[in-house]
Amino acid sequence: MKSNRRDFLKKSALSTAALSIPTVLAAETARRMPAKPVVVSTWNHGMPANKEAWDYIINDRTALDAIEAGVKISEADPRVSSVGYGGFPDRDGKVSLDACIMTGEGDCGSVSFLQHIKHPISVARKVMEETEHIMLSGEGALQFALKQGFQMENLLTEEAKKRWEIWKAKGNPRSIINGDNHDTIGMLAIDRQNRIAGACTTSGLAWKMHGRVGDSPIIGAGLYVDDEVGGAVATGVGEAVIKVVGSFLVVELMRQGFSPEEACAEAIERIAKKQNIDGMQVGFLAINKSNQHGAFALRKGFQYALTIDNETYLKDSKYLIEE
Ligand code: ASP
Numbered sequence: 001m002k003s004n005r006r007d008f009l010k011k012s013a014l015s016t017a018a019l020s021i022p023t024v025l026a027a028e029t030a031r032r033m034p035a036k037p038v039v040v041s042t043w044n045h046g047m048p049a050n051k052e053a054w055d056y057i058i059n060d061r062t063a064l065d066a067i068e069a070g071v072k073i074s075e076a077d078p079r080v081s082s083v084g085y086g087g088f089p090d091r092d093g094k095v096s097l098d099a100c101i102m103t104g105e106g107d108c109g110s111v112s113f114l115q116h117i118k119h120p121i122s123v124a125r126k127v128m129e130e131t132e133h134i135m136l137s138g139e140g141a142l143q144f145a146l147k148q149g150f151q152m153e154n155l156l157t158e159e160a161k162k163r164w165e166i167w168k169a170k171g172n173p174r175s176i177i178n179g180d181n182h183d184t185i186g187m188l189a190i191d192r193q194n195r196i197a198g199a200c201t202t203s204g205l206a207w208k209m210h211g212r213v214g215d216s217p218i219i220g221a222g223l224y225v226d227d228e229v230g231g232a233v234a235t236g237v238g239e240a241v242i243k244v245v246g247s248f249l250v251v252e253l254m255r256q257g258f259s260p261e262e263a264c265a266e267a268i269e270r271i272a273k274k275q276n277i278d279g280m281q282v283g284f285l286a287i288n289k290s291n292q293h294g295a296f297a298l299r300k301g302f303q304y305a306l307t308i309d310n311e312t313y314l315k316d317s318k319y320l321i322e323e
Contacts, residue, residue: 035194036291039307041187042235042283045080046305049073053189057215063127063189063197066101071099071121071199074185078157085118086157087203092210095155098217099124099201104227108134111141112217113304116152121201123150124217135217144289147306155203166238167207184216186223186233188287196289198225200233214238220248229255230289232264236282236298244270250286259292260286261318268320270298283317299323 039053040046043091053070057063076082082088089095100110100118109128111120123145127136136144146152184202200223202216215221215238222238224247225231232250234241241247246267253263264284271282283302285295295304295317302317 001168035190035192036308037190037192038287038291039055039066039189039305040287040293041072041189042285042287042303043183043185044303044305045074045077045083045183046185047312047314048077049185049187050305050307050312052173053187054310054312057189058310062193063195064101065189066189066191067187067197067199068101068121068125070187070189071185071201072119074183075119075121075201078159080183080185081160081163081199082203082206083156083185084120084173084203085153086160087155088160089156089203090208090210091168091210093156093161093164093222094210095203096210097161097201097203098213098222099199100217100219100223101128101199101297101311102197102219102223102231103227104196104224104225104231106226108219109218110217111137112146112213113138113211114141114145116142116155117145117150118153118155118163119150121185121199123148124199132310134219136210137213164207171181184222184235186216186235186285188225188231188233188285190211190289190291195225196225196227196231196287198223198233202283204238211294215246216242218230218242220245222247224248224251226255227289230260230287232284232286234282234284235302237280238278240271240275240280240282243275246271246284247283250284252289254286259294260288260292261314264294264296265320266317268298272298272320277321281294285317296320 053066056066078086096119102108186200221279232247283297297319
């Protein structure tokens with residue numbers, strides 16, 4: 001029998017009411033949890049970034065201020081070859097950056113395909129705070145940044161240019177993630193007031209097509225945060241992450257009761273089940289409002305920085321495939 005629209009609305013209202021009781025309780029519990037500050041971020045260059053963010057946290061600054069300041073350390077570091085200044089360029093030799101930022105209340109901002117600006121994360125924050133939009137891209141993002149007082153800079157270091165020339169000489173048309181060309185920094189923090197925020201910033205896949213945008217500036221893919229649950233960030237091949245809306249998936253799995261590590265592992269398994277994962281790396285990192293953290297990667301080698309109780313540790317992520 002065909003049910004009419006009114007029946008459907010009645011039924012869905014009933015099921016929403018039934019489902020929402022544990023959800024509401026979980027949200028309430030999350031809000032009432034005593035605040036225990038924590039900062040996590042992807043890869044070993046997350047170590048100095050975490051330390052910067054932690055300084056903000058212990059000085060009673062917001063999680064939002066902390067994560068912005070933290071990832072700016074990687075953006076400014078020319079040795080980090082996949083974030084900001086010193087990031088490897090696209091196949092035309094141009095450095096283009098992607099970044100996004102999000103608070104536990106659901107405010108967010110993002111920039112993609114932004115050139116010449118060293119701190120895309122701060123431009124993303126301005127998009128969140130100063131515009132009615134969420135994403136600005138390319139030339140428009142650059143114009144906006146300049147109006148906000150950011151300066152144009154050359155982001156292509158001599159070292160990155162040299163590496164690009166070597167790659168070009170090999171005539172290799174594909175950009176795959178290997179030990180050399182991944183490094184997106186994704187950071188999540190909870191401050192002393194139990195507020196949560198996250199940031200994700202990258203120069204994207206080395207040697208990508210000009211104009212290519214990955215998962216990192218896409219809310220739900222590279223980053224997702226919800227103060228009723230926790231947050232997640234992604235690193236690795238952005239195309240694979242976008243296909244499963246990875247960070248949103250991890251947060252929604254945690255909402256259903258998965259631990260951060262279990263949620264990250266399930267998201268990785270979804271990628272492995274349907275996609276061609278040859279030579280590919282993807283990693284997820286998550287925290288919840290009960291002070292649990294966890295990560296899971298497709299392959300061995302993904303690490304993350306954890307700062308808690310004034311100490312910073314480099315942790316090895318669990319993984320699906322041994323090589
Ligand atoms: N996720 C980034 C991208 O696809 C790359 C990375 O994590 O290094 O642009």
